[in-house]
Amino acid sequence: MLVTLDNLESLLSALEQSDSLEGMQRVIEALRAHYGVAHLVYHWVDSRGDQYGCGTYSDAWRQKYLDETYLRIDPVVQGCYQRFHPVDWKRLDWSSKAAREFAKVAAEYGVGNQGFSIPIRGPNGQFALFTVNDTCDDRTWAGFTQSNRRDLILIAHYFNEKALEFEPARQPGQQQPLSPREVDAMTLIAVGYSRAQIADRLSISEHTLRVYIESARFKLGALNTTHAVARAMSRGLIVV
Amino acid sequence: MLRYVYADQLNQCPRLKDEMFTHRADQFRTRLGWDVSVDARGHERDEYDALNPLYVIWETAEGGHGGSTRFLPTTGPVMANDHFAHLVSTPIRSPLIWECTPFCMAPGQGPNVAAALMLGGGELMNGFSIRHFVGVFDARMVRIHCRVGSSPEVLGSTGEVRGKDATGLALDFGSSIWRPRTASQRVQVSRRR
Known part of the structure; x- marks a missing residue:
């Protein structure tokens, strides 16, 4: 397995x-x-x-x-x-x-x-x-x-x-938007900053940063952060 | 002992149910002066109690309510996203992030009950792969959490909640007592990769 x-x-x-x-x-x-x-x-x-x-x-x-x-x-x-x-x-x-x-x-x-x-x-x-x-x-x-x-x-x-x-009432492509903090976090990960650097730049703790990354990962349908960043870029949600 | 009870199972423990909602009214309306709704039975309830949340309840040796907290996953409606967008960058959504409400303590109960509820939260984290809890707490609750060894982190600046100062928090139940188990889970994840 x-x-x-x-x-x-x-x-x-x-x-x-x-x-x-x-x-x-x-x-x-x-x-x-x-x-x-x-x-x-x-x-x-x-x-x-x-x-x-x-x-x-x-x-x-x-x-x-x-x-x-x-x-x-x-x-x-x-x-x-x-x-x-x-x-x-x-x-x-x-x-x-x-x-x-x-x-x-x-x-x-x-x-x-x-x-x-x-x-x-x-x-x-x-x-x-x-x-x-x-x-x-x-x-x-x-x-x-x-x-x-x-x-x-x-x-x-x-x-x-x-x-x-597939529900008739749903609009196709209706995806959950990233919150402003999630966009910030994903963008800074994409350009190669470490978590400590990102937390410092956003003036939040690393723990809080992890909450935003976890939430962004889910909204992007990803299992890991690398995949989440790739999806955020391909959807045009972040620009690097 | 700790009890894990969904709302639709509360009728199986009527004393805990009645006392929990009564103590919530005591704490949030009478002691903290929050603008919460209390019904004719003296029970404090809100719309989230109708969503079949999971309660973690400390049952005293006499079979009464010693303290409790309420959990809901952030994939559905939660207070932090619905009412406190001015405190945190919302919405926070993930089946691995649950909302935890401020602990309700029965009158006369000390920090040991808060510690037991923290333990309950730690068990949920370990058992259900939850990564984070978020919640909206007032400054007094933050001090209680610090005393029993969790390390709450401020997600957002203070603001008004039901007429009182409040703070949006990410609660790290994984600290101190639970760190060893959390660490072993990480080892398994990295082994798998």
Whole structure:
């Protein structure tokens, strides 16, 4: 499960450029191969119970899930709905008879024994889940989630941003603007200043600078600062 | 003990719920004189309590509310972005940056409760890969944070918050007590690269 960041960044660029659910599907399949896990799933659940998304679960399992209306008993959806912290499936309540039966059927359809789900709360009550699923022992799984949790949280939100773009009411290319401080920070990083120099120049502490860089990174859909600077430049948000 | 409770789970601990909102009214309206809304039950609530936030609550040995704070990710509406754009360069947005509200202390509780709440914040950081907390605090709360070992940093200059002086802060819960774990996480990130 070795992960190289360069590859991840190129996958995120592909995600940003995709303009359809099929494009998202191709990216999630590549991400699954990249992480070397059994499954990756992006699952949008709206307040009316409509479902939408992409992922690597089999067509048979997706159909079974819909036919049996598993949404109502799936402990992952029930346990994550309206939450905002990532959850290991082992910490969910699988004790009911319906949940145990659901888990048994899921396994028959190729769903692995380990799961890690990231709930995402979008605008106006929008809700989605991004799930990594695999078959391995607890120790291996704990190591994997610990090492990749931060990136997975960001990637989960980038999938959701992309899915929101496809909403009829949304304007295409509606990107979050950088705040004045974020523009300052990105510009000075781009011209090669060190963090200490930037903090000094902006008359803020390095810690505060890190907050602005973290926020800018998210708005730019990047995992690391180098990638964030490249994106800010290509979007014309900073001029060097 | 520390309790981590989402708003929609508060009904499972009615005493903590009632006392937390009552103590918030005591602290923010009565003691600090902030212009907050208090309902007929004597509970202080705002629109962010309706967004199913996560509360970290110190439960006393007697089962009462000893102190609490409220968390929301900055990907959604938060006070710092909505009301304090004059204090910080906003909006700050990231699932790895959460807003933390000023600690509410029950009457008679000392710095040990603030320290416990800091520990709760540190646990959230470690467990959920949160990099930073931001919040809007008054000068008195800044002193409390300094006493219990966090190193709050001023994001913006002072201004008026609900009629009182206030300061926008980035809270570094990663200092002192939590530094070792934060450092080990960094090691793993660099190993992976």
